[in-house]
Amino acid sequence: MTEEQRQADLIKLQDAIYIDKVRRARTLTPEERLADVFELTNGVLERMLDGVMWQKKIDDIDEAKLVLSHQIQRLRLVRDYERPKLTGLHS
Amino acid sequence: MKVETLAGEVVKACVAENVDYMIASAFAYGMYGIPRSTKDVDIVLSVKGENVILRVIERLSGQVEFGDQVQFDTLTWGKRHVGKVIGNPQLQVELFELFDDPFVLAQFERKVLLYSPQVGAEIWAPTAEDVLVQKLRWGRAKDLDDARDIIAIQEIKNLEMDYVHHWCGIHKSEERLREAINRIPKDL
Numbered sequence: 001m002t003e004e005q006r007q008a009d010l011i012k013l014q015d016a017i018y019i020d021k022v023r024r025a026r027t028l029t030p031e032e033r034l035a036d037v038f039e040l041t042n043g044v045l046e047r048m049l050d051g052v053m054w055q056k057k058i059d060d061i062d063e064a065k066l067v068l069s070h071q072i073q074r075l076r077l078v079r080d081y082e083r084p085k086l087t088g089l090h091s
Numbered sequence: 092m093k094v095e096t097l098a099g100e101v102v103k104a105c106v107a108e109n110v111d112y113m114i115a116s117a118f119a120y121g122m123y124g125i126p127r128s129t130k131d132v133d134i135v136l137s138v139k140g141e142n143v144i145l146r147v148i149e150r151l152s153g154q155v156e157f158g159d160q161v162q163f164d165t166l167t168w169g170k171r172h173v174g175k176v177i178g179n180p181q182l183q184v185e186l187f188e189l190f191d192d193p194f195v196l197a198q199f200e201r202k203v204l205l206y207s208p209q210v211g212a213e214i215w216a217p218t219a220e221d222v223l224v225q226k227l228r229w230g231r232a233k234d235l236d237d238a239r240d241i242i243a244i245q246e247i248k249n250l251e252m253d254y255v256h257h258w259c260g261i262h263k264s265e266e267r268l269r270e271a272i273n274r275i276p277k278d279l
Contacts, residue, residue, distance in 0.1 A: 019279055022244055022279055031206065033124075034121055037128070038095040072181050
């Protein structure tokens, strides 16, 4: 298999995954999609907290929350680093 | 504290203080795109009235601790007040002051009400078209992916495209709109 074929197969796979996500989202109402945002957020934060407690060998949940808070703050700084290329602000 | 509980507390504070608001960022995108997690409860507030922000901050004071400094986020929503959730510092509330920009004001004016059983209340949110125009205007890689997702999920036939084209014309983001549409797989 050539590199071009591998790339083409990868794009096909990515498209198939994306199409599945879009088709699922289309079956939901805005209210249901918002409910998914809540559920995903709670799940992700819980897993991140478990990860911090495991990685840093922390038993105290409040201490783990502070460490996680610090890590998330760093993520926010990275996110904010890519400033929007805003157009038309003064139009 | 679960994120929907936090969102509910912020919404309740706005309602109690009679402040016009709408949810923003990941919540607004998630309503019309592919839902994803977030670390922030972002709300845009109208600052018509006296000490609007201070009153909302004061009402939230038992649950959220806001810093003294106001952050300026002129590229997004203007002034931003950031608060950490007491007991859950990994969660953050960001209150954005509505600022005097024609599109931002139009977006706020067109906001829609929906009921969230998780929040246990009706909440104001931007329309799909407005989230799309905003994403195209901001134009970061993530925003352009989000714009493509909104178009893919809502479908052009269901969107008020005249409105979208109007603002994209003003914002000079038509090329970004075309690219977002072109990036949607043909099978959809």
